[in-house]
Amino acid sequence: MILPNKKIKIALIGYRLSHGGAERVMASLSHFFEKQGIEIHNIIVVDEVSYSYSGKLVNLGKMKNTSNGLFNKWTRLMFLKKYLVENNFDFIIDFRFRIKPIQEFLIAKWLYKTKSIFTVHSYLIDHYMPNWSFLTRLMYADCYKMVSITDESKALIENKHHLNNVIRIYNPIDIESTREKSEEANELAYDYIIGVGQMETNMKQFDKLIEAYSQSILPKSNIHLVLLGDGERKLILQKLVRDKKVDDKVHFLGYQNNPFKYLKKAKFFVLSSLNEGLPNVILEALACETPVIAFDCLSGPNEMIQHKENGLLVENQNVEKLTEAMNLFVEDGNLYRYCKQNAPQSVQSFSISFIGKQWLDLMKISL
Numbered sequence: 001m002i003l004p005n006k007k008i009k010i011a012l013i014g015y016r017l018s019h020g021g022a023e024r025v026m027a028s029l030s031h032f033f034e035k036q037g038i039e040i041h042n043i044i045v046v047d048e049v050s051y052s053y054s055g056k057l058v059n060l061g062k063m064k065n066t067s068n069g070l071f072n073k074w075t076r077l078m079f080l081k082k083y084l085v086e087n088n089f090d091f092i093i094d095f096r097f098r099i100k101p102i103q104e105f106l107i108a109k110w111l112y113k114t115k116s117i118f119t120v121h122s123y124l125i126d127h128y129m130p131n132w133s134f135l136t137r138l139m140y141a142d143c144y145k146m147v148s149i150t151d152e153s154k155a156l157i158e159n160k161h162h163l164n165n166v167i168r169i170y171n172p173i174d175i176e177s178t179r180e181k182s183e184e185a186n187e188l189a190y191d192y193i194i195g196v197g198q199m200e201t202n203m204k205q206f207d208k209l210i211e212a213y214s215q216s217i218l219p220k221s222n223i224h225l226v227l228l229g230d231g232e233r234k235l236i237l238q239k240l241v242r243d244k245k246v247d248d249k250v251h252f253l254g255y256q257n258n259p260f261k262y263l264k265k266a267k268f269f270v271l272s273s274l275n276e277g278l279p280n281v282i283l284e285a286l287a288c289e290t291p292v293i294a295f296d297c298l299s300g301p302n303e304m305i306q307h308k309e310n311g312l313l314v315e316n317q318n319v320e321k322l323t324e325a326m327n328l329f330v331e332d333g334n335l336y337r338y339c340k341q342n343a344p345q346s347v348q349s350f351s352i353s354f355i356g357k358q359w360l361d362l363m364k365i366s367l
Helices: 021-035 070-087 101-111 133-140 151-161 175-182 206-215 234-243 260-265 280-287 319-331 333-342 345-350 352-362
Strands: 009-014 039-044 056-059 091-094 115-120 145-148 166-168 192-196 224-228 250-254 269-271 292-295 311-314
Touching: 009 021, 009 070, 021 039, 021 280, 021 352, 039 070, 070 101, 101 133, 133 151, 145 151, 151 166, 175 260, 175 280, 192 206, 192 260, 206 224, 206 234, 206 319, 234 250, 260 280, 269 280, 280 292, 280 345, 292 319, 311 319, 319 333, 345 352
Parallel strands: 009 039, 009 091, 039 056, 091 115, 115 145, 145 166, 192 224, 192 269, 224 250, 269 292, 292 311
Antiparallel strands: none
């Protein structure tokens, strides 16, 4: 156990401090840990910062040159190695995607020389560890812990790679901050439902959300669809909206630094993803008193949504059932109000104070 008379130092290493769910978790934990008197160093690979964070920022992205060649990469790696050695951290917590086996082997076995915790933020575990189990065990079997964010992905890691150091800790949410930001003015003057996520890939499947919406009673009920997010697929989605003849009801508002003010005023939030990790936006919607409709995809939604208690779980990838769920929330006012009433309380076990304590317990930090 680390005693309180020692100044504890933790390095949080992430891809960036913007846009993603893992990055938001990293930022939230930086605030929590610093409030406990822990010295925090946030180390990021890409020069993108939009989330509020606490502690020192080490932005390796600013060291990249235009070519980002082998020498430049090696220079950044050696800088990081020296930085980690000089600071003698008690723990390193790694939030990054880890898809390059040779690079990640060097990082796990050569670069990180203290107690290291590797997080897995998706059911697509191959984004975080090699598909070859022998190599995965060689890299991670003796690390301090692997932290999965759902029970389903924890089981997958254990069954596939036979690691015995995997623990599940849910993503935290700063409920107080989320609710405070949700009270900011919202310029939208119409009733609407909402979808949130990146549009670079089709992982969020906004095409299925648009399809379900266009077939529902919502357009004729003058309930609009608002989509937050950016990416190359936006033009494809905008064409789909025109083809479905709902372009007067569907609004693309781009990426928003404060999505909470839009979640707060939405009738409900819809998640139509192909797969997830533990989608923070579900927790954020519920914290904003907004019930959720979600595909029962792998993984996460069924560990946050209690069917007909704080939202509706829909048969995975069934667009017709997604339409039926949307209609149900419009037609059954009593069910909708019941789920909306239950939404805020349902996220208490995901609060930053509750989840933060689990992290302290994991590291055996006594404060």
